[in-house]
Amino acid sequence: MTGKKLGRLLVGLLTLVLAVGFFNGAKSAPIVAQAATVKGYGTPTQDPSSFLFWYSNTGFRTQPQDTYTTVGTTKKLTTAVGYSFLDTFFNPLAYDHFQWYQSMDAGATWTAIKGATSSTLSVTPSKVGTTYYQESFGYYLFIPPLLPNEYYYSRVASVTAMGSPVNATGITVTADNHYLYSNQSEAGTTTVHANLIPANATSDVTWSSSDPGLATVDKTSGVVTANTSGRSGTATINGTVTNADGSTQTNSTQIKVGGGLDDQTVDSGKSATFTVQGTFPSTPASVTWYKEAPGSSTPTKVASGTSLTYTTPTTSAADDKAHYYAEITIKSDSESKTITTNAAELNVKFSDTPKVTITSTATDNTDNTGNVAHGLSNVISGDAITITGTITDGNQDSKMKAGLLAIRVPPYCSNTAVSIDGEATSLQAPKQIGDYYYLVPRTPVDFEAGQTHTYKVSFDSLEETDSDFTSLVEMEAYETDASKLKAVVPADTILGTTNDNNFDTYTGPGISLHFSSNTLTAQAGNVTFGSLSYANVDQTIEGQVEGGGDLLAVTDDRREKNATTISLRQATPFTDGTHTLVAKLSYANGSTVKQLTDTNQVVLSAGSGIKVGSLNANHGQELQLVLASQAIYPGNYTSTLDWTITSAP
Structure with missing residues (x-):
């Protein structure tokens, strides 16, 4: 029976059988840390990988570090151990048995240091040189293991004594882990380390925490310990090196403390992402995410798998103050450990102000030629008009639950009708508000049933x-x-009355309606030739339209534009009431000149479908006058012209 088996006889038969396999495992653990050129008293044991407070194997979780000092100056070597689940569960009465060893000849021989049986060792060199140290420990009750390789061994650390102090000119602080849990039964720990510049500086490092209530740090060993009250935040761990000449160098690193999850704040309509923090030795065996609705302590499973990150669906105001947490299971061989994170809060920033958009499209169902969505250019009496569109509240957190429509319609219309979401609704009598008439449906728009709704308005024009x-x-x-x-x-x-208790009014785009008489009309302008004399005889005088308008202003609002002709005749000669002026009056169109008589002459022809435009000087259309070489009596002479517009069906 081996010493290892003997050491556990008091625990019981079951412990005896399982412990044998455990210690055999310690014998074959791979080497992960040792001095580069010095062989230790024992082979360094593999550093235990940890998941919070649970270790995959027993070993040194804090290793002794190489250090420099001066003769007669004490340095402290520090270790800490972690225990596997098997050791803590099956050997509840066992405890640590430490022993430090030293080598004065670079590892050729090792001797046990008398009385050095704790996790720390104070070393005071008596001469210049390097001494190597290694610690072992056994985890048992009374009877120790018989063989050296059945113990656990630290890395080999060197202590080098210098003849005189070497001042540090710089310091860099690092940490094994930058996140510690504070919501578990055991305190989370990590170790900070100081790298001095130069490496052989003999100065001492002292550690301090910016917030000891959040996380403490051992001033000598650099072991950082989180609180266990669930408090979260970030602690700055400062390392200060004090040189022999009194000068100091300082550097720091930050350790975040919490329950694994941070609260998240997002805008409504966005997703939130929660990420479990901390260091994990491997991918979790399982991660289950839960949600507690606002005001509820009853969890609902929202995701499962192995992901340490969870992204919520699109959020809304209803998700504000919800809480999320995760259950994480890590396995090592046949053993497993599960922890539960803190319940992180989701804060959703939202506004309850509606974001209303109203679209409108108009259609002339009788003849929509030439029209656009927001404008009908040629509406005539009897035309059937429809205006369709959507009403959308783009804010899912809107306080608006319902809306009442009011549609401004022309004063002269008939057969009015309104439908909302495809359902016809009865109308109140047309209401005059200010200078306009409105159709007011009796059915509200229900925004609790949906954020987007359709409407349709129809009427016949009587204008x-x-x-x-x-x-x-x-x-x-x-x-x-x-x-x-x-x-x-x-x-x-009713919209716009003092009885309203609405909180806002929203307006869609205007729809321009141009009503036409469906006719072709014309207005002739008066033409003057100015003051003439005998000097103007036989000259061509161009007439000027008084006021600078059109010779013939034409408005063609006909929907069906039949072929049209415009004829012109000189109904009366120029006369001042007593005398007749002998003169020739002609119509010019820019390319031809026609002398006018008392008989109609066609001056413009427009084919079917062609809109008739105005006649004016811009198009070369004008009247011309030539005085005959005969007696002229002074006076104001006028002549009457007849314009005839003929439209042929």
Whole structure:
């Protein structure tokens, strides 16, 4: 029976059987840390990989470090151990048995240091040179293992004594782990290290924490310990080296402390991502994510797998103050450990102000030729008009629950109808608000049922004159739900009245409607030839339209443009009431000149489908006058012209 088996007889038979396999495993653990050129008293044991407070194997979690000093100056070597699940579970009565060894001849021979049986060792060199140290420990109750390789061994650390102090000119601080858990039963720990410049500086390093209530640090060993009260935050661990001449050098590193998850804040409509923090030796065997709805302590599983990150669906105001946490299981061989993170809070930033968008498209169902979405250019009496569109509240957190539509329509229209989401709705009598008439449906738009709704407005035009009108869709917004709002609509809720209790009104784009008389009309301008004398005889005088207008101003609003001709005749000669002026009056169109008589002459022809335009000097269309070489009596002479417009079906 081996010493290892004997050391566990008091624990019991079950412990005896399992412990044999455990210590055999310690014998074959791979070497991961040893002095580069010095062989230790024993083979250094593999550093244990850890998951929070659970170690995959027993070994040194803090190794002694190489250091420099001066003769007669004490340096302290420090270690710490971690225990596997097997040791802590099956050997509950066992405890550590430490022993330090030293070598004065670069590892050729090793001797046990009398009384050096704790995890720390104070070394005070008596001469210049390097001494090597290694620590072993056994984990047992009374009876120690019989063979050296059944113990655990640290790395070999050197202590070099210098003849005189070497001052540090710089220091760099590092940490084994930058995240420690504070919400578990055992305190999370890590170790900080100081790298001095130069490497053989003999100065001492002292450690301090910016927030001991969050995480403490041993001033000598650099072991950082998190709180166990669940407090979270970031502690700055400072390393200060004090030289023999009194000068100091300082550097620091930050250690974050918490329960594994940070609270997240996102804008409504965005996703939030929670990530489990900390160092894990391997991919978790399982990670299960839970959500607690706002105001509830009942968790709901939202994800499972092995991912240490969880991204929520798109958030809304309803998710504000929800909490998320994860259960993480790590396995090592046949053993496993599960921890639960803190419940991190989700903060959703949102606004309840509606983001209303109203679209509108107009169509002349009788003849839509030449029209655009927001404008009908030639509406005539009898045309059937529709305006369709959508109403969308782009804010999913909006306080608006319902809306009332009001559609501005022309004063002269008939057969009015409105439908919302494809359902026809009854209308109140057209309401005059200011200078306009509105159609007001009795059915509210229900935004609790959906964020986007459709509408359709239809009417027949009765307008027979040339005029312009702007139609539009307005909506009053309410926090009252649609069913309650519908009950009061017929009685006292009319857009723009003092009885309204809405909190805002939204307006869609204007729809321009140009109404036409469906006719072709013309207005002739008066033409003057100015003051003439005998000097103007036989000269061609160009007439000028008074006021600079058109010779013939034509408005062609006909929907069906039949072939059209415009004829002109000189109905009367030039006369001042007593005398007749002998003169020749002609019509010029830029390319030809026609002398006018008392008989109609065609001066413009427009084919079918062609819009007739105005006649003016810009197009070379004008009247010309030539005075005959005869007696001229002074006076104001006028002549009457007849314009005839003929449209042939």
